[in-house]
Amino acid sequence: MNQLVTATTQGNDYKFWHALSHPNEWITQEPLRIVRGDGVFVWDDKGHKMLDGFAGLWCVNVGHNRPEVKEAISKQMDEISYYQLFAGVSHPRAEELSNRLIKMTEQEDMARVIYGTGGSDGVESALKIARQYWILKGQPQRTHFISLKNAYHGVSLGGTSLNGMPVFKMNYGPLLDNCSQIETPWLYRNPWNCEEPEELAKLVIDQLERDILYHGAENIAGFIAEPVQGAGGIIVPPATFWPSLRKICDKYDILLIADEVVTGFGRTGSMFGVRGWGVKPDIMVLAKALTSGYVPLSATLFNKKIEEAFYSNDDHKGLLMHGYTYGGHPLGCAAALAVLDIVEKENLPENAEKMGGYLLTELKKLVDRYNIIGEVRGKGLMIALDLVNDKLTREPIDLDTNITARLAEACREAGAVIRPVGTKLCIAPPLIIDKDGCDLLVNAVKYAFDKIKK
Ligand SMILES: Cc1ncc(COP(=O)(O)O)c(C=O)c1O
Numbered sequence: 001m002n003q004l005v006t007a008t009t010q011g012n013d014y015k016f017w018h019a020l021s022h023p024n025e026w027i028t029q030e031p032l033r034i035v036r037g038d039g040v041f042v043w044d045d046k047g048h049k050m051l052d053g054f055a056g057l058w059c060v061n062v063g064h065n066r067p068e069v070k071e072a073i074s075k076q077m078d079e080i081s082y083y084q085l086f087a088g089v090s091h092p093r094a095e096e097l098s099n100r101l102i103k104m105t106e107q108e109d110m111a112r113v114i115y116g117t118g119g120s121d122g123v124e125s126a127l128k129i130a131r132q133y134w135i136l137k138g139q140p141q142r143t144h145f146i147s148l149k150n151a152y153h154g155v156s157l158g159g160t161s162l163n164g165m166p167v168f169k170m171n172y173g174p175l176l177d178n179c180s181q182i183e184t185p186w187l188y189r190n191p192w193n194c195e196e197p198e199e200l201a202k203l204v205i206d207q208l209e210r211d212i213l214y215h216g217a218e219n220i221a222g223f224i225a226e227p228v229q230g231a232g233g234i235i236v237p238p239a240t241f242w243p244s245l246r247k248i249c250d251k252y253d254i255l256l257i258a259d260e261v262v263t264g265f266g267r268t269g270s271m272f273g274v275r276g277w278g279v280k281p282d283i284m285v286l287a288k289a290l291t292s293g294y295v296p297l298s299a300t301l302f303n304k305k306i307e308e309a310f311y312s313n314d315d316h317k318g319l320l321m322h323g324y325t326y327g328g329h330p331l332g333c334a335a336a337l338a339v340l341d342i343v344e345k346e347n348l349p350e351n352a353e354k355m356g357g358y359l360l361t362e363l364k365k366l367v368d369r370y371n372i373i374g375e376v377r378g379k380g381l382m383i384a385l386d387l388v389n390d391k392l393t394r395e396p397i398d399l400d401t402n403i404t405a406r407l408a409e410a411c412r413e414a415g416a417v418i419r420p421v422g423t424k425l426c427i428a429p430p431l432i433i434d435k436d437g438c439d440l441l442v443n444a445v446k447y448a449f450d451k452i453k454k
Pocket of ligand 1: 117118119120121123152153154155226230231259260261262287288
């Protein structure tokens, strides 16, 4: 038997460790082994066809197996598979893509791109360049970053320091010193029990202002947040939150960093999450959907103000000693250019808004039908079912019951992959999904809850 056959037929006989779990969990359990994809569907190694209700890992927005993307990658390989972008070296696809991204974000005043290979190193670029910006502006003491509880900004030490969930940090300290977190504007669960959106946004902004003043505005480099929190449980802030964030960052001259790793390119129903909130950040981090996951790539975008700080300086302070070997990889850039053609041609942000609205309405009907669904919430094609012990107190379901994993497994039996995240079930299918696909997802969720009888 050759190695490949062994690896694909004998359960857990492989040597890599899975992210976000204890390695011991997977010694005896079979993983979900996905071997094929086409459009919104994937197949496991037993030939079972399922709707990919999480777009891989919130990334395959244009769907699997798109000939246009495969052709672009293949054509690029015929030209050249790899070249770099360090000092004075370039390749055409990186140039074309950077021009296209800056054109696409004209509305947000973006001016320059630094490429990376994924969300975590995209965030790292944002943090390092934010600090360098303040050195260039003659305020090197501005090193502190503020983020939100429940935030997720990846797994580098920078992102880990800014993550809002303690579980991501507990085994990796000491982390960056100069970081603090404020409450997240979450209507369903917040310390004030506030259910009025504008009031909640104000409470959080007031807390932010207190945090800024406590640490000293003159020491704050930037504030970072996701336009809609993803990994934290799909938390949609009140509509006034981001505009208020912009105002307070302006008041204290703080850089506003939008982590658009999940929300970029249409997922929330607008091309970018911040555009949906009508806000121009100073830095935007894009990854995942940029290539629809076909090839790893991230792009961190910086606005004109930051560009100007670099161009108006000629000494070592402006030296950009940052960049990744595979940042702007030609295959990634070629894939991204083909993906962006599809996103624009098929108007995927609009489809995300329409299909997301339909899916949300249908799934909300399940709140009255099952005791443990406390709330269904979302924006565009980012939807969470929040599971509770008690609908009145909103106490989250007991994690020890392993219920989200059992529900996700039952969904798979019914033909849909959805993602259990702590006490939530998260749904984020490819943005090309149609109404039949949404119905399939809803029916799979119903099947799962009926089966588990909750
Ligand atoms: C908002 C956000 N930022 C950053 C990251 C990190 O991205 P990556 O896993 O590609 O490093 C993620 C990943 O899910 C994310 O959701």
